[in-house]
Amino acid sequence: MVHFPDTVSFTGFNTPSRIEADIYDLDVEGEVPKEMHGAFYRVQPDPQFPxxxxDDIAFNGDGMITQFRFEDGKISFRQRWAKTDKWKLENKAEKALFGAYxxxxxxxxxxxxxxxxxxxxxxWIYGGKLYALKEDSPALVMDPVxxxxxxxxxxxxxxxxxxxAHPKIDPNTGNMAAFGYASKGILTLDMTYYEIGPDGKLLYEVWFENPYYAMMHDFAITDDYALFHVVPSTSNWERLEKGMPHFGFDTTMPVYFGVLPRRKGATKDDVRWFKTDNCFAxxxxxxxxxxDRIHFDTPQAKNNMFPFFPDVHGAPFNPMEASSYLTRWTVNMASNSEAFESQTxxxxxxxxFPRIDDRFTGKKYRHGWMLVVDMERPCELKGGSAGGFLMNTLGKVDHETGEExxxxCGPVSTLQEPCFVPRSKDAPEGDGWIVMVCNRLEEHRSDLLVFDALDIAKGxxxxxxxxVRLRFGLHGNWANAGDIGMAA
Structure with a gap:
């Protein structure tokens, strides 16, 4: 008999749903732009078994992929498990076999x-394939249709x-840039940078080491460089042997910023490391x-944002210091210093959960969107958001004019990550739509919202x-119908 624990990761809006379903032509209020022809994909951790x-953290649930298909002003819904090796082994055994995160x-x-x-x-969509990603393992290929x-x-x-879990597509070459950490196995310092062609074949890889073991969740690219921020959400075998949460945040350690030239033949000796004071990003x-300057825009907090990865020195979680604000890190490659030039x-x-018009990846850009925690707004119910934060607002920033x-979304709802959809492949930056899931907490169901990307304030x-209820999701992306074999 299946019974999930009565804990925060498995109750309320985050009760496991375990639903595979197909729903043709969802009920829609308003008008879906007919130019939107393709699919929005997103994923949620959704444990198959207790x-x-x-008990465990919500981040350890099995991947459940949702596809929203847009065609002729209609939206249809499909949801399936990402059937990893873990999923298959446990499905056959009819019980959990793998332990903690x-x-x-x-x-x-x-x-x-x-x-x-x-x-x-x-x-993630690339080269006509759907990839279900988790950073502690290889990429899982799924059929996008x-x-x-x-x-x-x-x-x-x-x-x-x-x-x-966060590859990038270079708009100049069309190549996929990616990396792996703990590349030689759990807790190792080893990092690998990859460039992959649209045919899905590796072009080259570069091996190097981090200054210390850390959760390397995201990174960035520019025309010439791959950029890695090393923030001390760290671990060791002693933590694992004691059954403690894998990661813990160490407020005594510095933050590093690695700059790797993006070229075949680069080596570990080509990585340049900059250094700054402790923070979370x-x-x-x-x-x-x-x-000579590199600008790197990241939500930065004074302290750890993940209460389920506690302070290694035993300090209690500090929600005020966990507040993150979009910050520009600038380093100067012409300097002889390891210090940041500025943090603005x-x-x-x-x-x-910041997003851009991905056609401007690695380029000077104007428009950015993100989930915002507006603590001045009333809240009647909590939950249904990653990390437990009250992500109740969609925000937009114009880096050119400063306009925000x-x-x-209201007092009894929260939001999931936004995704930008361009009006066409050659449309100006930001000309298109935002799609995102809204958690209707009281009704225990979800909505998919479509916004005019440049005028989100009008709703x-x-x-x-x-x-049905979609559990808190992490990341998702859009694909045009013709790029995934979904064209009518």
Whole structure:
């Protein structure tokens, strides 16, 4: 008999749903632009079985991929498991076999040495394929139309064990830039940078080492460089042997910023490391070069944002110091110093999950969107957001004019990550739409919202009502119909 624990990760809006479904032509309020022809993909951690050890963090749930298909003003819904090796082994056993998040020491002996990935962090489209990604394992390939699982890939040559959940596509070359950390196995310092062609084959890889082991969740590229921020969400074997959460935040350690030239033949000796004081930063909005200077835009907080990865020295979680603000890190490649040139706060909006018009990846850009925590707004129910934060507002920043926009979703709802959809492949920057999931907490169901990307303040132009509850999701992306074999 299945029974999930009565804990925060498994109750309320985050009760496991475990639903595979197809719904044709969702009920829509407003008007869906007919130019939107393609699909929006997103993923949620959704455990197939109760945790082996009695409880676990929500980030360890099995990946469930959602596809919203847009065609002729209609939106249809499809949802399927990302059937990883872990999912298949546990499905056959009809119970959990793998232990806590990123800790193989307490797994069932029958699965020792198996890939532990859950494919639950990003639904990524590249080269006509759908990739379900989790940074502690290889990329899982799925069919972008049917959502059937194909299996793990090493891109015909990748030698590292892991692949990031946040690849980037270079708008100049069309190549996919990516990396892996703990590339030689759990807790190792090894990093691998990859460039992959549109045919899905590895072009080259570069191996190097981090200054210390850390959660390397995101990164950035520019025309010439790959950029890595090393923030001390760290771990060691002692933590794992004691059954502690894999990561803990160390406020005594500095932050490093690595700059790797993007070229075949680069080596570990080509990485240049800059250094700054302790802070927390996870996701990246964008980065670009300006002469010898590199600008790197990231939501930065004074202290750890993840209460489920506690302070290694025992300090209690500090929600005020966990407030993150979009900040521009600038380093000067012409300097002889390891110090940052500047760290400049770009907005007073407390926000995370930043997104851009991805056609401007690595370029100087104007428009950015993110989830905002507006603590001045009333809140009647909590939950349904990553990390427990009250992500109740969609925010937009114009880096050229400084103009900001916000749209609040109401007192009994929260929002999931936005995604930009260009009006056409050659439309001006920001000309298009934002799509995102809204959690209707009281009704225990979800909506898909569509906004005019440059005028979010007026609210959604279309709302698709989803008659099921989508658990908190992490990341998602859009694909045009013709790029994924979905053209009419």
């Amino acid at each position: 945790p082996l050890l009695g 990123r800790n193989p020491l307490f797994d069932d002996p029958s699965v020792k040495g198996q890939i532990r990935g859950t494919a639950n962090t990003n639904a 049917t959502l059937e699982t194909v299996g793990y890939t090493k891109f015909d040559g990748m030698t590292g064990q892991t692949f990031t 996870s996701h990246v909005m964008n980065a670009y070069q300006e002469g 706060k770009l907005t007073d909006m407390f926000g995370e 926009q916000k749209w609040w 959604p132009i279309a709302t698709a009502k989803i008659p």
